[in-house]
Amino acid sequence: MITLKGAAVSAKIREEVTEALHEFPGAAPKLAIVRVGERPDDMAYERGALKKMENFGLQAESFSFPGDISDEAFQAEFKKINDNPDIDGILLLRPLPEQINERDIEHMISSEKDLDGISPENIARVFAGENEGFAPCTAEAVIEVLKANDISLSGKRVAVIGRSMVVGRPLSMLLLKENATVTICHTRTRELEKTCKDAEILIAAAGKAKMIDSSYVGADAVVIDVGINVDQDGNLCGDVDFESLNSIASMATPVPGGVGAVTTAVLAKHLVTAAKKRRGSRK
Amino acid sequence: MITLKGAAVSAKIREEVTEALHEFPGAAPKLAIVRVGERPDDMAYERGALKKMENFGLQAESFSFPGDISDEAFQAEFKKINDNPDIDGILLLRPLPEQINERDIEHMISSEKDLDGISPENIARVFAGENEGFAPCTAEAVIEVLKANDISLSGKRVAVIGRSMVVGRPLSMLLLKENATVTICHTRTRELEKTCKDAEILIAAAGKAKMIDSSYVGADAVVIDVGINVDQDGNLCGDVDFESLNSIASMATPVPGGVGAVTTAVLAKHLVTAAKKRRGSRK
Incomplete structure (x- = not known):
């Protein structure tokens, strides 16, 4: 039996990303990781994603909020991140604490920055088998x-x-x-x-x-x-x-x-795709 | 082999609809059927739907447009129908002629009036297996x-x-x-x-x-x-x-x-659900 190792797949994706980075003479594409609370799973995933972005030559920034942040306050903070022109893509660590209406955030996130496919727009595209849009x-x-x-x-x-x-x-x-x-x-x-x-x-x-x-x-x-x-x-x-x-x-x-x-390598690939589209469309 | 006839299923749905109509002391729920051009398939389906709505005690109105209507003009007309407070649900006969951007209409239609599940919101809900929303x-x-x-x-x-x-x-x-x-x-x-x-x-x-x-x-x-x-x-x-x-x-x-x-009976059922939700939420 052959063992299919993720590292080899990640390395292939890294090559694609490195190649695509030639198209970004200015700032490298930038990821925002949004975390509420301090669940160990979330923090481990966040560390892994930050490391992968660095390794792939991409930018990343963590935005963390206290686990008891109110729904209203989190929505305001999330809106700022979503509207920030320096951020090309967003990864929201889920599930969110109970007091936050996750559905509202799924509707708020720009489908073009929604790298993990949580918006109705991206979900519908994956369902339809379209080439555009981001799958989880x-x-x-x-x-x-x-x-x-x-x-x-x-x-x-x-x-x-x-x-x-x-x-x-x-x-x-x-x-x-x-x-x-x-x-x-x-x-x-x-x-x-x-x-x-x-x-x-x-x-x-x-x-x-x-x-x-x-x-x-x-x-x-x-x-x-x-x-x-x-x-x-x-x-x-x-x-x-x-x-x-x-x-x-x-x-x-x-x-x-x-x-x-391979999951965070796909995240990096999505980030580059999102940055290409956003920056291209602003020309 | 038992033949599963649609008429018996439609009759069952008619009973549910008739029962639900007691909740509408004023005007019965109203369907808008939107057709562009005169494809025989569309016209046959439209006739069937109009007849079914009448038979079920529901209102229906056809809105038909010439097959060569411009994208801009159709969008303006569709917006009027979508915004019309007397209309509880919409059935858009598809495919639309080539000059019309169907995707724009899918995004424009209010998910609450979208009885045939063409909006990203309803597609995402069907994909997720939610109870809310309309499937085709x-x-x-x-x-x-x-x-x-x-x-x-x-x-x-x-x-x-x-x-x-x-x-x-x-x-x-x-x-x-x-x-x-x-x-x-x-x-x-x-x-x-x-x-x-x-x-x-x-x-x-x-x-x-x-x-x-x-x-x-x-x-x-x-x-x-x-x-x-x-x-x-x-x-x-x-x-x-x-x-x-x-x-x-x-x-x-x-x-x-x-x-x-059974398809138009489901359309009638969706119309009643949409009307309940819309009229209820305006109280």
Whole structure:
């Protein structure tokens, strides 16, 4: 079984970004990361994103707010960031605390700065399979992993486990755009093992530690693990029991070091696309 | 094989609408049908919708414009209809002629009057599986046919053939909302017969006359035909060769007289929902 490492995919995307940066003789594209509160997950993701932007030659700035900020105050702050002409793209760490109306922010964010596809405009574009617009970075990272490894999608039977708006649903539409035949599975799916086993490409985005073992995997299938969980020993693990696939799958992504390593690279790619469009249109 | 007739489903929806009309002591909810040009398909659909609204005790008015109306002039006219406080909902017959930017209209239409789910806001809501918002009427008509006939969806294997934004994609999301395991098939799907045969419920929305015969249908499957085509003899026919299913399917919808008969009933239901929301919110 071949291990599909995220680092190699990220390096390919870095080349594309570096090439595109020649088009920015002035300031490099700039990302705003918006965080409310101090959830460890958010802070880890923020550190990773800041490091990746620096490594890719891009600018990034963190905007953090206290966890008890009022809805009104946060909306005012978010509006300032959204309107700031120096900022090309925004990553909002979610979920937001309960007192903040997330729906209002989804409507407020400029679709051209919405790098993680949370605005209705971008959601509708992903659903329709359009070329314009931004899909959620994690969903797109899966496509990048498959493409970078020359795994064709057209006509293939692909099973996606999970139907969230962050991964399962948008990813299903991105796969459909690549002409895959997509089956969307979830907690209510009956005979999940059988359905998964029939897939040529299996994508686990269920959010349940190591739920997928060899009994779900067909011979020579490609297995992509989008899960990020903590196992009983406190270690990071995916939705897939990676070791168990060894004699059955043809290729699989590890966790950590798989899809997760590509997500912030996709964010960087989106940032460059957003900057090109915004700055181009101001000429 | 049981024939699932649309008329019975439409009658059930009529009862719901009649019941809901008690909440409108003043003017009945009013639909605007907007047509550009004189395509026979559009005019037939318009006649059907006007008749259905009258039959359901609802108001409807046609707004028709010459096929060569300019983009600017049409936008101005559409804005008037959209802003008209006497109109509770709008059905725009599409596609529009080439000179008109359809995308602009999708953005202009108030999501609360957008009964056929063409605005980004409603598309995003359908994609996310929310309860608010309007799905395209034809897609929702399929769900109504299944529900009215007590065909459960939870956990069922459902194959949808077709991935348009009018039927295939939104219908897949409505099925997912009902907890079906959905496989989206299309022209690039390999082994289409096998995939379809494995489904407990098969939905044909491919737009190809009689392409689905018994070789695509599993034993005792339910077959829903969304196609409206004209066969070589000039007769209306579906995507399914209905007669061929007799010894294999458990139930199937005919064309004409199946899903098509339910679409305008769903439009009426959406109109009442829109009117309730708008008039309620003005209190």
